[in-house]
Each structure stands twice: as structure tokens, then as C-alpha cells.
Amino acid sequence: MKAVVYKEPFSVAVENVPDPQILHPNDAIVRITSSCICGSDLHMYEGRTAAEPGIVFGHENMGVIEEVGPAVKDRKVGDRVVMPFNVACGFCKNCLGGYTGFCTTVNPGFAGGAYGYVAMGPWVGGQAEYLQVPFADFNCLSLPAGTEHEADFSLLADIFPTGYHGAELAGVRPGESVAVFGAGPVGLMAAYSSLIRGAAEVYVVDHVGERLAKAEEIGGIPINYDEGDPVQQIKDRRGTGVDKGIDAVGYQATKAGSSAVGGEQDEVPNIVLNQLIDLVNPTGALGIPGLYVPSDPGGVDENASRGALSINFGRLFEKGLSLGTGQCNVKQYNSYLRDMIISGRAAPSFVVSHEIPLDDAPEAYTKFDRREDGYTKVILHP
Amino acid sequence: MKAVVYKEPFSVAVENVPDPQILHPNDAIVRITSSCICGSDLHMYEGRTAAEPGIVFGHENMGVIEEVGPAVKDRKVGDRVVMPFNVACGFCKNCLGGYTGFCTTVNPGFAGGAYGYVAMGPWVGGQAEYLQVPFADFNCLSLPAGTEHEADFSLLADIFPTGYHGAELAGVRPGESVAVFGAGPVGLMAAYSSLIRGAAEVYVVDHVGERLAKAEEIGGIPINYDEGDPVQQIKDRRGTGVDKGIDAVGYQATKAGSSAVGGEQDEVPNIVLNQLIDLVNPTGALGIPGLYVPSDPGGVDENASRGALSINFGRLFEKGLSLGTGQCNVKQYNSYLRDMIISGRAAPSFVVSHEIPLDDAPEAYTKFDRREDGYTKVILHP
Amino acid sequence: MKAVVYKEPFSVAVENVPDPQILHPNDAIVRITSSCICGSDLHMYEGRTAAEPGIVFGHENMGVIEEVGPAVKDRKVGDRVVMPFNVACGFCKNCLGGYTGFCTTVNPGFAGGAYGYVAMGPWVGGQAEYLQVPFADFNCLSLPAGTEHEADFSLLADIFPTGYHGAELAGVRPGESVAVFGAGPVGLMAAYSSLIRGAAEVYVVDHVGERLAKAEEIGGIPINYDEGDPVQQIKDRRGTGVDKGIDAVGYQATKAGSSAVGGEQDEVPNIVLNQLIDLVNPTGALGIPGLYVPSDPGGVDENASRGALSINFGRLFEKGLSLGTGQCNVKQYNSYLRDMIISGRAAPSFVVSHEIPLDDAPEAYTKFDRREDGYTKVILHP
């Protein structure tokens, strides 16, 4: 089958790779209809990880079940399904607690597995024609048959739940004020989710005009950090800070005035965390869907390279803030978010900028990495 | 009346000061029967804060109501009461949310007030014969008349709830494994509270023999960090990390081999936080009753002086840990903990090392600061 | 001053009564600008309670502070404020737990007080020119100065929070399916609040066309119970039951085909509860903002008269349902709902049918009780 294969930094190719097989009785094979490119794929693409050439990318996968192993009970051939980016077993201690992003079964020696991602286990990515899905009853979320809402549903694999997770980690409740740093796809989903949860005011901080415009369209209040300290801008508008903060930027945060593309020279990896500590009111909470990593070959200095950041911890403590972190446990939310899409209460695909054939993936990676031509969120259709 | 007055670093005196008055219709005057010296009083005593000479110390206060203002409704002259160290109004947004440690009414311009503490508002301390208590209906917790359980009840002002708060911030639940760093009074109360909440295993890390012995007496598992990396010691015993961690040490954390008294030269202010990040299992939580401060005149370096600590944030995120901080909201817990004392289910006074007359306070401060003669927790009786 | 005075069943009059006074240092006097008539006022009006002639009605009160007692700290003369219908002290055990609807201070011997309501304490109602408000710092919610959003804000006294409370008692979360029984003002507010909280589908059951039309306008799915068993109608549409149910009808529930006005002959007081037990899926929850009473002089039979209802408890248990009841603790929600109104995210006044001068109250009571001329929710402006 054809698949998107990582060749070397800044290079992927669509190549033939072996078809996936049923390797375990609980496996299913899914014929991919949509697979998205994620901002975190760019970390590998840019050589900012230990990913080796040959890896097949793709952890945001959706399609139709083509074959099931003999132990699969509820999922059937022909079911339209979307898979959480996190591969999970459903029965380890973390899965039982709902922490399916930290499954200890699927990636021995580590808590958490994913398709097509460095260090996340043996699971081949889904930017390809077919995908092997383990523990299929657990990992395949059923969707209504047909083709309706294809783009909306494909976002259930990662960014819609991940944005929602940010709001959950921050404990966003009706009537609260929220600041979301970052208006990339995850940030927009975090803002959108905060509004779904009833937030009274949602500030969205970025410096890319198109992103801020999207934030405003969905009901957010755009704050351009190139136009002044975003903390002060928000405090000036409100006369106080906010109840909750969400960091949808992560360790590649950049300072004001840096280019839209970013670049290591502009990175200040702790800037958003300390801005949130400054901005969120005492007793508030920070949701950090991130991403932060314990090892970054391209870190701006030795500390950043090992994920050690200088945090204003005295201020954090004085304010009595709490803080939730970590990758999204997609299965905690995906069925609920699916039902919102079906009933028309949510339509997250407003963030999708491009839907293209699988074969165009190399060009899409190049342009997305450079933020050219409005590349924001790309769905590949094999 | 007589009161313990701060004179200069390492010096307090018992002096005559003006009697407190009813200044507001909701005030009460309490005749103090017990007032404890807190480890955080030593921060002021040692000159590690901006406290000015003349301040009357004492935020852990208990006694009998001597007089009430005309607006006081439920509390009566003669009631035996204990006051949370945090002064609170009961009607600001934070108080309404239960965050009485972050009251915005009692200390204008700041969230949080306390008796006898630098920068915590105009409230005179209770290491004295009498105490002015504002919002008396809200701030006075009623106790059974008489003298029974005097020491146990006096600990309801601060350290029993504060230790309990550590367990609450970490979300300690029945059957979990917990590591408490620090076996001073707050650490012991955190361990005790974790056991009260049903923890299966509670490790207590310190390097003072008497403290570790106390921890073991109440059912904890002592870990001496002078005998090796405490993280590794616990992982070796369990074969894995722990579910929850509590930092009852704070910014004056010291490295292995340092003296019991501490001293700036031995301080490594981020050591406990990073040890907890290393020790707590993925999906776990850290409760940080602290103390960390945003400004420390005696900090080991420039960063420490402004409360900026190097935190292994990449690892924290990878593990999906959450983290709760801040001073205890005593009123959330004190009536429940009181009822446990009354019914005989809790007896926290095992941490009390000395009960002495108010006049002996100067000597007690000296010895407590030097950890001489077993000074651990002192109750002053005016 | 002028006030709405209860004369006898089905009769109120606007009469002169003594002006309220500052009786306690924590009191405030509020000049009423809006006071709503509540469906529960009709219980008294119809003689279905023990209310004695002479009582001044009005527990949904809003206005401007005219005078404050000497102990009032934060509220000032001239502040625009709205008061929860429940009078509360802020410092009793129930208030501290957030259960301000069950204050044990303001209505001796009972848990819960209200303005202008039988058996709810000595507090005179606010369908009048002025109102005495005890514990003013606690009970007065500050509003932006001016006259904007007057109708929206006035609903913060009761029905918006009470509807929201129904959703809270049922634990409505994003993506869930909800059935609200009753599309009176509280039912509509419960549906509206469920949607605010992110519910995917909200069914609203009633048999009055105008009400069902309102439900549909705000995004609900109307179900007319005169057109068939509402449980079956919903199950037929969904192929299953719902996640959560809200009973906004209470003990005066009527069977299909009864007149819009109701009447004791049509009452089946347990019908909605048993329908919800039938409709809500296993593991679901029922929120019951009610109203149910332990003593109903007009009950359909002896059991109903003492509030004993035949409940399908075996089925409830088999399904593992949970159930939350009781009057709303307005203070838990009112500041958050206010902020949603200010930011434009909520506008509950769509339920208001009439805004009239205080003097027209007698006619309004008559018509509202008979559901004539579209009387649904009336605001009186003194």
C-alpha cells in the first residue's frame, strides 16, 4: 500500500510499504478515508526528535473497517470509525482510570502509545491506505455510516479532544473567563471547547492574523501579542486577570515579533507558562495540553534540551494555582464530542485549511511547516 | 496586654502592647488560651522576609470569646473557639468558592490575610493575651466548652488542616500510595491525613531521626534521604513510583547530608519538586502545601530570590501530572477535623513537643530555630 | 410603602405597609426596581399552603441599595443589586458548604429561608417599593450600574439559577442527551442551562404550545405529551433513553389531556418522577429542582397530602440511577450566570411575558394563575 514515509529532516515521500496484517485476535484493519497532518508531526519532520527515517507518519486516522480479528466482538467489517491517536488496551491501571493516553500495555516500558510517532510504540501510522488497529473494540469509535461530517469526525482523532482536554485540565466552567495562548488548531479547539462548556469570555492570544480572525469568528476575543504584552492587554480590558488559562503553545513558544514560522532563535520555551502564572487570578487553574518534552535536540540551551524550564513557582504558589498537564486521553471525550457533531451542536472543521490526496502529502508538509498558503490543518484522503 | 514582639532577626521579646478593641461591629475579642509557634514564623524570625520590628507574631490561635461586636450573630461571649490562621470575610468571590486563604477583602490589594504575619494585612498576632477577630461569625470555629483536647484543637488553626490540605491537593484516595517529603509538623500532618483518608502506603522522607520515628509510629514508612536518593529508595521498595506526592518542605529544601538546622548554604530550592516529578507515576498528582515565595531575600541565587525555580517540566508533562499549590483554606476542613478529634478518630497533638507559658516564648524561638532540645511544635499558653 | 399583600385564596391587593428598617448592623435597604412573580407564589395564592393573609409576596428581587447598616463592608448605597430568593447567613455549616438554600441561621428551627414566603422565616417580600436584606454583603449580588439587562438580571434571583440547578443536580455535561419535563419558566431555564453546559440534545416535554415553541426557539426538541406517552416518543426518536433527566414540574404534575391551567382533578403527583425513571438510561441521573412538598392541603389523596409518592424504586435501583433534589442554592451560580449575561453569552429574559407596574399585580396574579393572555413570567416594576 501507499504511505507517507519520513526520509530525513524536512523530507517525506509517498512510498509503497507492506500492507498491515491482523497480528492479534483483537486487531482490526481499517481502510483509511481521512488522516490528518498534526503540528506534532512537524516536530519529527523538522528533526526535533529521535525519529528514524522509514517511519510512517499519521496518528489522526479515520476510515472503514476492512477486516477484524477473531476476538473482536462489537466492531464489524464495514463500520465507519475514527481512532484516538493514543493506542490503548482498556484494561491496564491507567486505562481503567480513564487515562488512555498513558496506557502501559501498548508501548512496553512507557506510559502511552500512538500510531506513527517516535517512541510511542510499534504502531504504524495511518497516512496510508490501511491501518492496523489493536484492541479494536476499545480503540475504534463508531460513526454514522456514510460520508457526512467526514472532516468534523476526523478531528475526533486528536485535535478536537485535545483542545477540549485543555479546557478540562483547566476545569473551565460556565460563566468563567478563560485565556487560551495559541490559536493554532489545538488552541482554536481549546477556545471552541471553552465556549461549548459555557465560558463567559474567552481570550485567544496569538500573532497570526488569520488565526486571530478565526478565534473571533467563533466567539473568542483576539489578543495579538505583537501589539503589546498579552497579559497586560487582557488585564487592561478586564481590570483583573482571568479565572482559567490554557497553554496551547508548548515548548516552541516564541517571543513577540518573531516570524509566523517560528525558528529556534525566537524560542522562549517558558514564556507562555510564566505569562499564564501572571495572568490567571489567585485560586485559578492552568490547563496545559502542551506540548512539552523531556528531551529536545533543538532546545535553545542545555536546560531546554532536557525540558527544564525556569518557572515562577513562588508566584504560582502564592496565588494557589493548580495545573493540569499531559496528552489528551481521547477516549474520555470522543463519544461525547461525536454526539455534539451529529446533533449539530459542534462543527470543528472550521479549522481545516486543506483537504488533499495522499499523494500530495510531501508538498503539504513543506508548506505547512512554512505556514505558506494558509496551511493550518490538512486532511489527507488516500 | 503581653505579646510576643519581633525585635530584629533572631530576636523576639514579650512586651506590653495595647489591648485589642472591637473596631468593627462584626469583630470579637478572644482571650487566648493557646497560640502555637509555626515553622513559618521562623521565616520572619530569621529575617528571610520583609517583616519589620514591632510586629506581634501568632497566627495559630485558640481561646474563649471575651467580647463581641453588635453585629455578631451566632458566636457568644464564653464560647471556646479556634481561629483559622487565614483571616477571611466569607462573602468575596474567593471565600464563596471556599478559597478562604485567598480572601480579597481582609488585605486590600492582595488575596489572603493572616494574623501576625508580614504582608498579610493589619491583623495583630495572637501570641498574646487577647486577639481581635474580624467577621467573628465566620472566623471563629466553635469548640466544646471546657479544656479537653486543648492541644489537638489548637492545631486546627493551621497545621492539621494544612497537612490535610496537602493530601487534598494531591487528591489522596483510599488504597493509594503516597510519598510525603518533609516530616516536620506539616509533613507529619500530611502523612497522618493521608492515612485518615485511607491511603494504603505512606512514605515519609526526611533525615531527622526523631521525625522519621514519629512518622513510623503513626503508620508511615520512613525514608532517610541521607541514606541514599529517596526516589530510588522508594522505587526499589515498590518496584514502581507512587500514585501521589506531597511537598511539605518548600523553598528551604536542603540536600542530603546537610545539618538538621538547615542553612542557606545547603539549600536546593527545587530539589523536592523535581524529586516528586521523578517519583510520582504517570497520571498522578502532586500536592504542594509548600511553602514557596515570590520574593526571598535569602535566596541561594538571583532566581531563587525571586522565586523562579528550574522545574523538569518536560518530564512533568510527559507523565501527565497535575499539581495543586497554595496555602490552606482552613475553613474548608476545620469543622470536619474538629469532629474527628471529638469522636476520638484523630489526635494530632502527637506532634507537639512543648507547651510553655507565653513568657518563655523568646527561649522557645531560639531553640526551635536551632532544633535544639527536640523543639518541633510549641504551644504558648498566656 | 406600597406592597403586594395576600388577602385570601385567589386574592392579593396592593396596599400600604410599613417601610422596612435597618434592624441589624449587617442589613441593607434596597429600593426595588424589579420583582418577579414566581410560579411558587401561586401555591400560596391558590391556598395550597399554610400562608396567612397579610403576608407580602415577592422573593425574586432586584434594585438599588438605599441604605446600609454600620457593619456592611463591601456593598454601598447606590449599588445595583439582585438578591437570591434564599436568605442566607454565609457562616452556618450549610452555607459554608455552598448550600445557601438550607441556611440554618435565618429561619430558626428550619434549614432554608426566603423573602415573602410561608414558613421561610420573618423576611418580608419584595413585591413592594423597598426591601430589608439581611447579611447584605453576602446576599446582595453586585450588578453593573445603569438599567441595561434589567429583565435578564432580575431572573438571577430565582429562575435562571433554579433552572441551572436542575442541570447541575443532573450533572449535565457536554455531549449528553437530556430530557426536561416541564416548559414553564423553570423548565425553559433548565433546558437553556443544559444547552449552555454543552448538552448535545435537549428534549423538552410539555403540552402548552407556546411553551414548546419557546423550547424549540432556544434549541430544544419539543415533545407534546398530549400527543402520546412522552417517554415512548423520545425513545422512538433516539432508539434508546437519555443520559439525564430534569423534573421541572413537581408535585402538581398533570396527566395527558388535562387543561393548561391544571386543577387538582388532573393531578398525578408521581407521574413525572416515574416517567423519568423509565426514560433515563442505566447509570444516568435525575435532577429535581421540583417542587415537592411534605405537606399539601390540596393533595389528591392522603398520601399526596403528606408528600408520600409511589416511586418505581426497584426500577430506579436496577438502573443504578442517582437523584439530586432540593431548592436552588442561588449563590453557587448567580455571579457566573451574571457574567454570562454581561458578556452576551446568556439572555434568559426570553421567558418574560409581561413587565408591568406594581399596581397591576392583582390582575397579573389572576391572569397568571389562569394562564390567560400568555402570562408566563411577570416582572413588577414599583
Add this chain to the structure above:
Amino acid sequence: MKAVVYKEPFSVAVENVPDPQILHPNDAIVRITSSCICGSDLHMYEGRTAAEPGIVFGHENMGVIEEVGPAVKDRKVGDRVVMPFNVACGFCKNCLGGYTGFCTTVNPGFAGGAYGYVAMGPWVGGQAEYLQVPFADFNCLSLPAGTEHEADFSLLADIFPTGYHGAELAGVRPGESVAVFGAGPVGLMAAYSSLIRGAAEVYVVDHVGERLAKAEEIGGIPINYDEGDPVQQIKDRRGTGVDKGIDAVGYQATKAGSSAVGGEQDEVPNIVLNQLIDLVNPTGALGIPGLYVPSDPGGVDENASRGALSINFGRLFEKGLSLGTGQCNVKQYNSYLRDMIISGRAAPSFVVSHEIPLDDAPEAYTKFDRREDGYTKVILHP
């Protein structure tokens, strides 16, 4: 193999039945070492259910894995395991929510399955030499190898978690007062669990001397309802009601003065529920692990036969009580309770009265049903 087979009301026999087989790749076969007789087995034994002759009893099962199907991943031959009485899949909506007692996969058309129980699916009971366990990775809880704590661990299948569930449904928290109605095995476990969770006072209501003595031994306060209205007894002692109530009696509740064995003539199925509504303070909660059933062939009247009970709902509402019901979701608690047993913090086997060979089951059923010779909780060892 040998198994306990139901013959007719009041009669079981140990007979040869076919050995269980691996029927699905996720199955395991467990060699039973301990299987308990449950009070709910007596419902079938007494003919109070629709159970047909031939059913093999036994839903509280423990043993060693003898064989695993080809899809089983983590559980191995030789593992010592205990199985929740509820059979569950781990991937249906209810299981994902933690409601494994309401699995929709294992018992088609119903929410919830169990071993050896009428209407709970095709799963053969474990009062036998071997047991087929579906979804073995999910349903088998691993235990330390060996024979230590055999009785304690066997109670993890049902009554320890079920008692704990009562405390969870009631939301028992440290420092609260609790009343448990019923001091049978589940009631004792509910009291024990409430104490584990830090309750300040736990009243235990029964009228069997031995049971009340056990309750007192573990720290409860015994209340004998033959000596007077238990509600009044508790109110007299406390001067008020309690924070939380647990109903561990269920639909076969009997009035004061009835014999220890019970009997339909003494049953008042709603008595405990209404006593709890009377006893629990406003804003409190009731946990109802039950059991209540929607169909009882031996009900005292027509209403009882269909599980309809007269509940003082007006009072319940006036007090704002909440109420949680349903069978225990054992998997939510069993690993935590296991860890408490391992660490020595819990030893629930104090309720076990008899450990006997499988062959003695018929006599044990007879005596347990008659409460002869102290039969309270019996473990069968095949």
C-alpha cells in the same frame, strides 16, 4: 466437574456438570480456590426470583488461571486472581464510564451481567471447581501469588467493594457522621469502608446481637432497632441527624421485633428508605447499595411485587437530599481495596463465619438461610 446446582426452592445439590471451555479468544478458565455464598444467592434459593432449576450458583469467585484463550494479553496461566461478580466487557459506553455493573455487552438486552445469577446473562456460577471468565484481561484482578489473605481477597469479588460502594454513593468524607442500616456482611463492609474513608462517627443499625457486636468491634456505634425507633435513638445521641446514610438492607427490610430470619410477614420494604430520609440532615446524601428489585414474586403487596414503594418524597425534597443507587461497579474499587489488604490497612475477613468444602454447600445454604449456628458469610473451597 462438581458444582452447586439449584434444584428447587430451599434446595441445592453438589452435582457433576460439564467442565467450562474457552469459548472466545478472550476467555480464561480459572480453577476456583474460594467462592463465597452471598445473601443475594438466598433470594434465588428461597424462590423469590425467576431462577430456574439447574442454574449453578456463585458470583464471588477467586482462584488460579488454568488456561487462557489466544487473545488474552496480560493474564497468564498460574496467575492468582479474583473476579468481580459483575461480568463486563471494558469497552461499551457504561464500562468506559466506570459503570462496569451496567455493561451492555455481556447480557444482551440488559445493562449488567453476573456469574451464576438469574437474568444476569449466560455466565455459569463459580461455586464449582472451574469457571469460564470472559474478557479475562479486564475481569481478572491479579493478586500476589501464594495463599496469603485468601479470605480477605475473596471478599473483593463482591461484598467489600459493595460496602465501599455504599459509602461512595453517599459521598462519605473525612469527619462526617454516617448511619448504616443493616449489619449483615454488606452493612458491616459499608461501615468499615466509611471508617476507612475517615468518617468521624458511624452508627450501625440492626437487631441481631452478634452483628451489632461486630459493628462495635470495628469502631462503629451499634443501634438496636428492637430497642426503639433507630432514628430517634441516633438523634437523641447527637442532638441532630447525620450527614450521610447508607441502606444496606434493601427490599426485604423488616420491622422492629421481627425474627432474625425475617419472613415476608414482617417485611416493610420502604421502612429503611423513609427512616433515612428522616434521619439524614438537610443537604445530606443517601447511598443505597440495596438491593431493590423491579419484580418480586414474594412482595408483601401488589406495589411491592413490582418494586413500587411509598417514599416520603416531599420531605426528601425539602431537605435537598441526594441519593445514589445501584449495584456496585466492582472494578472501580477492587485494585485499591486489594492494595489496602496487601499493605495491612484493611482486613475485611472479620465478617467470614465459615470456611467449608464445596461438598458441604447444601447444609451451608440451609443454615445460612435460617441464620443458624452463626452462619453469616460462608466461603466454599472446592
